[in-house]
Amino acid sequence: MENIIKIITADITQLDVECIVNAANNSLLGGGGVDGAIHRAAGPELLVECRTLNGCKTGEAKITKGYNLKANYVIHTVGPVYTGAENDVKMLRLCYWNSLELAMKNSIHSIAFPAISTGAYGYPLKEATEIALSTVVDWIETNLDYKMKIIFVCFSDETTKVYNETWILFQNIKKT
Numbered sequence: 001m002e003n004i005i006k007i008i009t010a011d012i013t014q015l016d017v018e019c020i021v022n023a024a025n026n027s028l029l030g031g032g033g034v035d036g037a038i039h040r041a042a043g044p045e046l047l048v049e050c051r052t053l054n055g056c057k058t059g060e061a062k063i064t065k066g067y068n069l070k071a072n073y074v075i076h077t078v079g080p081v082y083t084g085a086e087n088d089v090k091m092l093r094l095c096y097w098n099s100l101e102l103a104m105k106n107s108i109h110s111i112a113f114p115a116i117s118t119g120a121y122g123y124p125l126k127e128a129t130e131i132a133l134s135t136v137v138d139w140i141e142t143n144l145d146y147k148m149k150i151i152f153v154c155f156s157d158e159t160t161k162v163y164n165e166t167w168i169l170f171q172n173i174k175k176t
């Protein structure tokens with residue numbers, strides 16, 4: 001599992017992978033945070049294509065080209081605005097799951113995720129990280145015949161620390 005999943009500190013817009021995931025909003029017409037950074041780096045054509053998609057429901061995912069990005073594709077997914085309700089978990093899980101399904105459907109074999117919902121949408125980082133890691137591991141185990149390299153891109157050392165700690169914890173739980 002270690003060579004399939006990687007945790008790094010980076011700006012997701014600079015990555016040389018087939019596909020990066022955008023933590024977007026329901027309009028898919030851009031915003032702040034990682035969404036704003038992706039639109040700036042991809043250039044205005046990304047917004048033109050996004051306008052044709054008729055938005056995106058929370059937990060769902062839609063794909064566009066990457067334009068000026070090194071990545072060929074952007075998968076836009078919409079995380080939940082954190083409320084503390086049980087449905088948040090379900091929605092955040094769906095973001096990772098549906099992004100991976102869509103990537104596979106498009107024959108993509110490398111994908112980079114930001115920490116969806118943990119910025120403007122207020123999801124507590126530790127909880128969101130547990131959901132991100134467990135969902136991706138479940139997906140890999142469900143699709144063992146499909147080769148997918150998954151990179152978790154943390155935007156700060158603090159986030160990376162939480163991801164690494166959660167990953168170690170997770171490995172220990174799996175072993176017992």
Ligand code: AR6
Binds near residue numbers: 011025036117
């Ligand atoms: N590379 C990687 N991660 C980043 C980058 C980057 N360039 N920039 C920020 N992050 P957020 P959300 C991290 O707020 O919580 C937008 O306005 C950031 O540090 O981007 O899902 C949308 O349009 C945090 O850990 O997304 C929506 O309205 C993580 O990305 C709303 O924000 C997510 O933070 C979505 O909120």
